Structure formats: structure tokens, C-alpha cells
Amino acid sequence: MLDVATKEFDIELRLLLEALYLKYHYDFRGYALSSLTRRLAQAADHFGCATLSQLQDRVLHEPTLFPVLLDYLTVQVSELFRDPSYFRGLREHVVPVLHTYPSLKVWVAGCSTGEEAWSLAILLREEGLLERTLIYATDINPTALQSAEAGVYAVDRVASFTQNHQLSGARTSLSDYYTAAYGGAVFDRSLKSHIVxxxxxLATDSVFAEVQLLSCRNVLIYFNRDLQERALGLFAESLCHKGFLGLGARESLRFSSHEASFTPVVPEDRLYQKR
Amino acid sequence: MPTPHRPSAPPAGRVDAIVLGTSAGGVEALTHLLPTLPHDFRPALLIVVHLPRHLPSLLVEVFSVRCRLPVHEAADKQPIQPGTVYFAPPNHHLLVDRDARGPSLALSADAPVHFSRPAIDVLFESAAAGYGKRLGGVILTGANADGALGLQAVKRRGGVTLVQEPSTARAPTMPQAALAAGEVDFVLPLEQMPAVLRAWGDGGAI
Incomplete structure (x- = not known):
């Protein structure tokens, strides 16, 4: 793998981010450089580029390369009901409040390949809320969004999904929600009609709806402080009064100016409520 | 006229941070090492210990009562304070970010490296990029090769490196791999490390 601990790498990294923005209008300039560095080094390795300058040359002149690079930069491998205690926290502390709304909107920001969105759809169906709910699942990577929408996951991942689901306080069996076909588990179409x-x-767009619950886990850790501030500002704007925000297991509002806009509901599971 | 600097003498306050990686036998080794550091130890200490993924880490509880330095579990976007010990949290990589506000901690949920998350190489490489020559890297006992490449990254950027003498390590594989990967500045048993670490911090003669 190429040497990331050089001054030249730092320079080339900044130039490459600028090039991606100018050519493809994807803005990674506000991402945390530490993680970008690793991911770009892996991408350069994959394309056989000895430097980021070489990678920049190719991605500017070979547009077919860009979607692959985008995967390196954005895709998170997740699980259904990842961190089951988060979903238990939702059931115990958030669902009772959601029952008081006649209709619900939920935003899964940075949904990647869709695991979180499908998990929430299943949870809301189990809790008798899905019929009144519309889930917005958003991401910047069109390929990831296609996989998310397809809702097909490799069968060998289903055992851990099932275990997570049980630990999340499941009221039903996960197998009620998928059919196995061609080595994949295909999630239920009746769930999908509630997900857009x-x-x-989060770097360049603005708020598009008022939501009662917003789940954005393991996305903000990849942003620098300024971009994290921007995203949290969007979340505060999008959430209704007393709306709920869920972050990743190691994300917090601690170093953000938006901390005062939220009250912790279940601090250990990073569930907050807008003041 | 200022006194000319002796080229062999380390510059005052040679490092601002020390990264340390260990795995099998690491908690025991750290119980010998960390409590010896004085309350006025200046560098920040960033530590990766390979631990089971889904169990809460007890490292902060274990070491905060034994150490004279403040001990924290690393949090994302936390500014790095001097004289403070930070442990990587379970199931996340620990990295260093640096911007106009100074160095801060960063976490990532990226794939494991060497089957480990946190991985030592990930911390060492990002710290080397962030701190350059003002960084010390330390590899202690462990049963795999994680950290070997990272330690070389520290060295390439001008940082100073230290590996536990393998014959004194509970598990020699990790120190051996670190030594096999390239030149290392110090190879020492645990007992001799505190003096070296203190010298890195205050720039005194070693």
C-alpha cells in the first residue's frame, strides 16, 4: 500500500478532493482526513496507482472509475439491527411517544446499503407503527442506494442479523420479513412501500421534510468538525419539536455547538430528543 | 549569541504524543508501565490494546486508579490534551486528525485490519501523518504482527520508536514483527522504558 505518512500525500489528497468536487460535484473536502487517507490509499492500491496524483489523473479522464472510487469513499458495511441495544432503546423510550402522532416521518441519513432503513421498517411494523410511517433513506452513493432499495442481503449474513434482531427486543421472527432465493435473503415488499x-x-443539500425520528449512525465520525456542525444543524432543523435523534455508538454531541439543542434520552445508546 | 545546538541531543520536549500498541499480555505490561509516569508527564499517550469486540472495555477503570495521569476512553472529535492517556474504544479504530484547532482524536467503524478493530497500524499511520517527528511509537507484547508497518511509518516521518525486548515479552510475536520490519531506535525491557518515555517528553538526555 502506498505511504500515507508523507507531506506529498497530504498535498495530493487535498488536490484530489478538489478535483472530485470540480468534476463530479461530490464534496469530500469536509470529511475527516484521517479516515479518507486510509480509504484513498486502499483505492489507489486497488487501481494499481502508486500515488494519489496518478489516481487523480485516472479518475478525471476515466469517468467509469468514479463509481468504484465512490464506493471506497462512502460504503459502510453494516448489519440489520446493528448495536441491538440501540433498537431496544428505541422500543422502550421512543416508540411510546411515536404512538401519539397520527402520521410519522423518519429519516435515515447516510443509509449506505440500507440495513438501518430495513431494520427500522421491521421494528416499526412490530410496534404497530409502520402503516402510518414514511421512511426517507438517503445517501450520496447511487450504487449503494440501488442495493438498499433492492433489499437483498447475502444469506450468510442472516444468522447475525437474526441474533441482533432477537437482542433488540423482537416481537416476531426475522424470517417473517424475508424470503430466501438465489443465495440471498430478499426483504418483504410490503415493508418497502413505506421506504423512499x-x-x-449532508455536505451540500438542505432539509427536505419535518421528521419525528432521525437515525444517522456512523456517518458523522467520518466528517470533520465543520461538516459535522452542518449536518447536525440540518438535523435540528428537520426534527419536529421533541423529535428524536439517534447517533452511532461512539458519536456524541459533546464537541458540538448543537449540544444545547438536544436532551439525552438514553445516553449510552446515543438517543437524544430535540428541546 | 545562542548556544549552538548539539546535534546528538534531542530537542527540548522532543515529542508531543506517544502512540502505543499491544495485544496478548498487554494489560499486564501496561500495569507495570503506566503507573510509573509522573503527574507532569507532558506528551499525550494514545493506546490501542486488542480486546474482545463486543465487551465493554474496563481499561479506563483499571488504569485511572493506578495512574497519576488522567485516563480516558477516546471519543470522536475530542481535542488531544497533553499529559493525558487515551484508550481506543472497543470495535472502533482510533486515528488522529489535525486541523487549525490542533490535533484531535477520530474514530472509525471501517473494516478490521489484521482482524483487529482497533488496529495498531491504523493509529500509528494516522498519528505519524499528524505529528511527524514530534511522535514516539511503542510496541509491547502481542501475538500478531499488527503495528509493525505503523511503527515504520512513525520512523519514516522522523518520529522516535521503541520496541519491547522480545525475550521479555509475554507474547514475543508483535515485538519481533516490529523489529523485522525495519530499524527501531530502542529495544528495551519494560523496566527501562519509563526513563526513556520521560526523556522523550521533556527532551532530557536519554
Missing amino acids: FSDHS
């Missing part, structure tokens, strides 16, 4: 998958960038 859509392109949205």
Missing part, C-alpha cells in the same frame, strides 16, 4: 430511497448530501 433518495439521493441527498
